[in-house]
Amino acid sequence: MSFNDAASIAQKTANLSEMLEFxxxxxxxxxxxxxxxxxxxxxxxxxxxxxxxxxxxxxxxxLKPKIIFGNYDMVHQEVLDRSSHLYSxxxxxxxxxxxxxxxxxEGWRGDWRADDVMISLTGLFAEIAQNTDAVIAVNTFVxxxxxxxxxxxxxxxxxxxxxxxxxxxxIRKHVLSKxxxxxxxxxxxxVRLLGANESMDYRFWYMSKAPFKKAFLDLYALELVxxxxxLKGKSKKCLILDCDNTLWxxxxxxxxxxxxxxxRYSYPGNVFYEFQKxxxxxxERGVLIAICSKNNEQEVWDVLEGHTDCLLKREHLAAWRxxxxxxxxxxxxxxxELNLGIDSFVFVDDNxxxxxxxxxxxxxxxxxxxxxxxxxxxxxxxxxxxxxxxxLSPEDRQRSQMYRHEASRKHEQAxxxxxxxxxxxxxxxxxxxxxxxxxxxxxxxxxxxxNQFNLTTRRYSEAKISALCSDPxxxxxxxxxxxxxxxxxLTGVLIARKEGEAGIIDSLLMSCRILGRxxxxxxxxxxxxxxxxxxxxxxxxxxxxxxxxxQQVAEFWPSIGFQKLDGREGYTFYELPFAVPVLEPIxxxxxxx
Amino acid sequence: MQQQEQKxxxxxxxxxxxxxxxxxxxxxxxxIENWDSLRHMNLVLALEEEFGVEFTDDQVVExxxxxxxxIVLREHGVEFI
Numbered sequence: 280m281s282f283n284d285a286a287s288i289a290q291k292t293a294n295l296s297e298m299l300e301f302x303x304x305x306x307x308x309x310x311x312x313x314x315x316x317x318x319x320x321x322x323x324x325x326x327x328x329x330x331x332x333x334x335x336x337x338x339x340x341x342l343k344p345k346i347i348f349g350n351y352d353m354v355h356q357e358v359l360d361r362s363s364h365l366y367s368x369x370x371x372x373x374x375x376x377x378x379x380x381x382x383x384x385e386g387w388r389g390d391w392r393a394d395d396v397m398i399s400l401t402g403l404f405a406e407i408a409q410n411t412d413a414v415i416a417v418n419t420f421v422x423x424x425x426x427x428x429x430x431x432x433x434x435x436x437x438x439x440x441x442x443x444x445x446x447x448x449x450i451r452k453h454v455l456s457k458x459x460x461x462x463x464x465x466x467x468x469x470v471r472l473l474g475a476n477e478s479m480d481y482r483f484w485y486m487s488k489a490p491f492k493k494a495f496l497d498l499y500a501l502e503l504v505x506x507x508x509x510l511k512g513k514s515k516k517c518l519i520l521d522c523d524n525t526l527w528x529x530x531x532x533x534x535x536x537x538x539x540x541x542x543r544y545s546y547p548g549n550v551f552y553e554f555q556k557x558x559x560x561x562x563e564r565g566v567l568i569a570i571c572s573k574n575n576e577q578e579v580w581d582v583l584e585g586h587t588d589c590l591l592k593r594e595h596l597a598a599w600r601x602x603x604x605x606x607x608x609x610x611x612x613x614x615x616e617l618n619l620g621i622d623s624f625v626f627v628d629d630n631x632x633x634x635x636x637x638x639x640x641x642x643x644x645x646x647x648x649x650x651x652x653x654x655x656x657x658x659x660x661x662x663x664x665x666x667x668x669x670x671l672s673p674e675d676r677q678r679s680q681m682y683r684h685e686a687s688r689k690h691e692q693a694x695x696x697x698x699x700x701x702x703x704x705x706x707x708x709x710x711x712x713x714x715x716x717x718x719x720x721x722x723x724x725x726x727x728x729x730n731q732f733n734l735t736t737r738r739y740s741e742a743k744i745s746a747l748c749s750d751p752x753x754x755x756x757x758x759x760x761x762x763x764x765x766x767x768x769l770t771g772v773l774i775a776r777k778e779g780e781a782g783i784i785d786s787l788l789m790s791c792r793i794l795g796r797x798x799x800x801x802x803x804x805x806x807x808x809x810x811x812x813x814x815x816x817x818x819x820x821x822x823x824x825x826x827x828x829x830q831q832v833a834e835f836w837p838s839i840g841f842q843k844l845d846g847r848e849g850y851t852f853y854e855l856p857f858a859v860p861v862l863e864p865i866x867x868x869x870x871x872x
Numbered sequence: 873m874q875q876q877e878q879k880x881x882x883x884x885x886x887x888x889x890x891x892x893x894x895x896x897x898x899x900x901x902x903x904i905e906n907w908d909s910l911r912h913m914n915l916v917l918a919l920e921e922e923f924g925v926e927f928t929d930d931q932v933v934e935x936x937x938x939x940x941x942x943i944v945l946r947e948h949g950v951e952f953i
Contacts, residue, residue, distance in 0.1 A: 295918045299886045
């Protein structure tokens with residue numbers, strides 16, 4: 280079983296029996312390599328039917344779900360009961376799956392008010408938020424499909440239909456006003472997308488209080504798994520694009536600049552134009568864009584810089600491989616250049632052979648083939664939410680620019696004799712301080728996304744980071760880096776706690792794009808100095824927890840003077856018998872306030 | 873016709889996550905622990921999907937054993953031996 284099998288099963292919403300067979304066999308084969316993620320449902324209707332869809336989408340994303348369903352229509356009780364599953368099982372994602380039914384008054388008169396329901400919901404969400412640090416997936420409600428008052432319904436502002444629309448609007452505003460861990464799961468949109476016939480199962484609603492058909496359950500499950508992916512560092516980071524028949528119609532080498540199809544006013548050029556819009560929106564969100572194609576490089580630049588309807592420009596690209604090498608090698612070398620894991624990539628190509636090659640050679644890469652029905656192509660990139668993150672930070676929006684700076688840094692590197700000479704020429708400076716309120720979201724995101732330079736790979740939610748920041752026995756330190764090419768932004772985090780005279784490093788992680796300049800050492804030195812000042816600790820303890828991605832930091836603690844104590848179950852423990860590591864000062868990195 | 877029998881057993885074994893050997897002529901919620909009301913819903917959906925039929929409301933609640941499922945499927949024109 281590979282991710283791609285799971286993806287294809289998940290994508291075509293296969294029949295139920297096939298899907299269950301697939302899940303059963305995945306469980307049997309002990310294919311449990313995924314990252315665990317726990318969903319807890321609080322619900323007032325029969326939602327168990329969603330389970331196989333969540334399992335399937337999780338399997339295709341390298342996640343291993345644990346799903347707990349609360350008791351039927353015990354939502355408010357379970358939230359108030361401190362011994363309920365909500366508090367005993369520490370879920371990652373809490374899903375208050377609420378159907379409007381139980382919030383409406385008894386009787387046939389539809390006289391209820393959105394505001395009254397909203398008060399009840401607000402109290403519920405606040406209670407969950409206050410007592411857990413999980414992500415909370417809040418749904419909107421399905422508006423009625425027929426009106427109570429016939430054709431004059433619209434004019435009766437208190438009709439049920441209008442109240443549900445109003446309630447949904449209140450819910451959207453509520454989620455918007457809350458921290459990032461409140462996520463909207465928009466049932467109203469699902470129904471709009473699928474239509475009532477594909478969404479609603481009135482037979483099982485009246486027989487078993489199970490109102491949704493499989494297409495709806497599938498969409499709902501996918502939306503929840505998107506949250507899980509973002510939370511567990513499984514979001515994709517880089518989009519790799521082929522050129523001919525992917526970025527434009529036709530072959531540039533044969534059809535020429537005037538012959539390729541990219542004209543925004545006619546078919547099929549308008550399809551490719553629309554697809555390119557989607558690429559730029561991803562770029563704007565901080566997704567890296569790369570090209571991997573078999574072309575003459577100059578001809579590709581001719582299109583990017585010379586075609587009036589080519590939205591994608593050279594400046595949007597973080598890297599490219601335009602040559603006749605096989606694409607698997609090219610993608611590996613892009614991974615090395617961009618310092619990203621292979622599983623961070625999404626690859627788009629029209630050629631089934633190229634797609635097949637990448638699926639075979641690099642199964643961790645998500646491969647999307649340009650669909651045969653070309654008019655279904657534009658939503659390909661955002662349909663599955665592959666690049667979704669829980670929040671968008673300013674760093675996300677600048678990321679591509681920062682990678683381009685990195686490329687000019689590498690170019691500069693070639694001009695110097697020694698690395699130190701080069702590093703000295705960069706005018707590096709760092710800022711290290713306890714995390715400020717407006718940095719919490721970025722810090723949580725870094726803990727969720729960073730895989731390679733990460734000593735312990737502990738993932739934290741925004742709420743947890745906030746809590747640690749206000750705890751006097753904990754310190755959360757942030758690192759920001761600047762050099763003569765520009766800002767790299769907040770790119771490092773160190774989390775520690777105090778235990779008597781010892782400081783214990785809980786987490787140390789840095790974004791890969793700032794590595795190779797000894798910034799990590801300068802960061803640790805400065806962070807230790809600040810913490811020693813306020814805590815007066817005399818020794819430090821640290822650990823290294825190996826994953827299949829963080830081998831590069833296996834020797835980090837010894838490299839700054841920590842002594843190895845012992846190891847168990849793959850963990851290694853270290854101790855530093857001084858307050859601050861004894862290291863050669865790093866003269867070319869300035870410390871800024 | 874043999875195939876239909878095969879397919880029916882396969883659907884039941886997948887829905888209830890039990891070995892196909894467990895699906896005997898006498899199979900019912902009494903012999904299969906996983907055959908609860910929630911999985912019964914999945915069973916109905918899967919049978920309708922696999923055999924291209926739509927059960928009546930009565931049939932949905934009626935088909936509570938392997939034998940009864942076969943009887944009802946026959947009424948919908950599915951042929952078994």
